[in-house]
Amino acid sequence: MMKTEIKKMFREDGSRVxxxxxxxxxxxxxxxxxxxxxxxxxxxxxxxxxxxFEGLIRSDTTGFKMSWHQLLQFAESIEQTINCLxxxxxxxxxxxxxxxxxxxxxxxxxxxxxxxxxxxxxxRKVQ
Numbered sequence: 853m854m855k856t857e858i859k860k861m862f863r864e865d866g867s868r869v870x871x872x873x874x875x876x877x878x879x880x881x882x883x884x885x886x887x888x889x890x891x892x893x894x895x896x897x898x899x900x901x902x903x904x905f906e907g908l909i910r911s912d913t914t915g916f917k918m919s920w921h922q923l924l925q926f927a928e929s930i931e932q933t934i935n936c937l938x939x940x941x942x943x944x945x946x947x948x949x950x951x952x953x954x955x956x957x958x959x960x961x962x963x964x965x966x967x968x969x970x971x972x973x974x975x976r977k978v979q
Contacts, residue, residue, distance in 0.1 A: 856975045861933075861966065871936065872927040874964055874974055883961055884944050885923045886915035888952060889937035894930035897922060913949025915939070936966035 859869055887909050896905035897918065909916045918926065923938075940962040941947055948959060957963045963975040 853978050854975050855978045856973060859972045859974075861970050861972060868932065869972060870927070871930055871933055871938070871964065871966075872924070874972070875924060875927050878962070881920050881940070883920065883940040883942055884917055884947065885920065885938065885940050886917045886947060887936070887938050888915040889935055890916075890933075891935040892930055892933040894926075894932070897926045913953060914947040915952075917944070917947075932969070933966045934969050936964065938962075938964040 861869055863869060890906060890909055892902070894902070896902045897916075898905075900908070905916065939952070939957060939960045941960055946959040951957075951959065957975070961977050963973075965973040965975075967973070
């Protein structure tokens with residue numbers, strides 16, 4: 853069973869809700885995290901330009917994969933998220949490009965989405 857939470861990208865005081873704000877609510881984990889889409893402003897991982905990072909995401913049907921610690925480091929460097937599709941799976945074998953291509957996230961523990969700088973959608977498995 854999946855539980856979904858939707859939040860506006862901007863708080864009433866005008867400050868932004870950032871990806872790191874969601875990640876800080878999660879326990880440290882060994883999941884495989886993968887960006888299937890990202891458009892934003894900040895410092896891309898692995899000394900890539902943001903354009904290169906976005907291109908690498910699109911070049912692999914299972915996205916750009918990272919560990920929890922790599923994800924936290926990247927999330928800290930993001931100034932603004934415009935669009936985002938980030939998933940977490942328990943192990944690499946749970947990433948199935950053909951399912952992800954049709955937005956089937958049933959094998960995912962968490963799905964975090966950002967839409968056009970307006971809202972966040974967090975979907976997670978619940979026991």
